[in-house]
Amino acid sequence: MNAAPASVPPDDPQPAGAITRETPQDAAAVDALVMAAFGPGRFAKTAERLRERASLAAGFCLHEDGRLIGSVRLWSILTGEARSVFLGPIAVDKSSRSTGLGGHLVRACIAEARAQQLDGILLVGDPPYFSRFGFLPAPQAVLPGPVDQRRVMWLPITEAAPVGAVRPA
Numbered sequence: 001m002n003a004a005p006a007s008v009p010p011d012d013p014q015p016a017g018a019i020t021r022e023t024p025q026d027a028a029a030v031d032a033l034v035m036a037a038f039g040p041g042r043f044a045k046t047a048e049r050l051r052e053r054a055s056l057a058a059g060f061c062l063h064e065d066g067r068l069i070g071s072v073r074l075w076s077i078l079t080g081e082a083r084s085v086f087l088g089p090i091a092v093d094k095s096s097r098s099t100g101l102g103g104h105l106v107r108a109c110i111a112e113a114r115a116q117q118l119d120g121i122l123l124v125g126d127p128p129y130f131s132r133f134g135f136l137p138a139p140q141a142v143l144p145g146p147v148d149q150r151r152v153m154w155l156p157i158t159e160a161a162p163v164g165a166v167r168p169a
């Protein structure tokens with residue numbers, strides 16, 4: 001047994017631009033946005049190796065004047081025995097940051113994981129950013145490659161523990 005379900009902070013006011021589900025037509029723009037945000041180095045990451053083998057559970061997009069300004073993807077995984085999704089990459093266009101769009105996308109992911117009745121959300125990211133949404137350290141989640149374990153975080157939805165091998169569902 002482990003951490004209690006997260007108390008997710010109440011929603012911020014909705015930022016301009018509605019969230020849409022990613023469609024195949026968004027894929028090229030999402031890839032370009034992610035490449036601009038992270039650079040080519042991301043392809044060496046353990047997280048990317050996991051995403052290559054997992055299936056896409058959902059993706060969310062934000063557009064402004066027909067242009068993609070934010071995106072996030074969720075991948076179907078197991079974290080030990082916990083049915084979960086792996087969140088990432090999340091990216092917001094540089095010119096649109098710090099207006100709440102990233103938070104809007106993270107909350108859409110949390111709502112989606114709840115709707116799918118999953119046990120939680122796993123990610124590798126910056127704790128100072130993701131802790132505000134209720135993500136907690138997950139020191140016992142074992143990713144399939146080298147990773148800074150301090151950046152492995154879990155958003156609990158049920159009591160299931162994020163303990164054990166992380167792998168495609």
Ligand SMILES: CC(C)(COP(=O)(O)OP(=O)(O)OC[C@H]1O[C@@H](n2cnc3c(N)ncnc32)[C@H](O)[C@@H]1OP(=O)(O)O)[C@@H](O)C(=O)NCCC(=O)NCCS
Pocket residue numbers: 037038090091092093096097098099100101102103104124125126128129
């Ligand atoms: C991370 C990212 C998606 C956040 O998008 P955003 O729309 O700016 O997010 P929000 O508006 O909800 O939140 C902005 C706040 O988070 C802070 N923040 C952003 N990235 C952060 C990070 N990596 N660590 C800590 N704080 C961060 C900002 O300083 C800002 O703080 P403020 O509200 O005190 O001004 C965006 O900065 C981005 O695309 N970064 C490049 C890609 C990336 O690093 N993604 C993964 C992060 S681990």
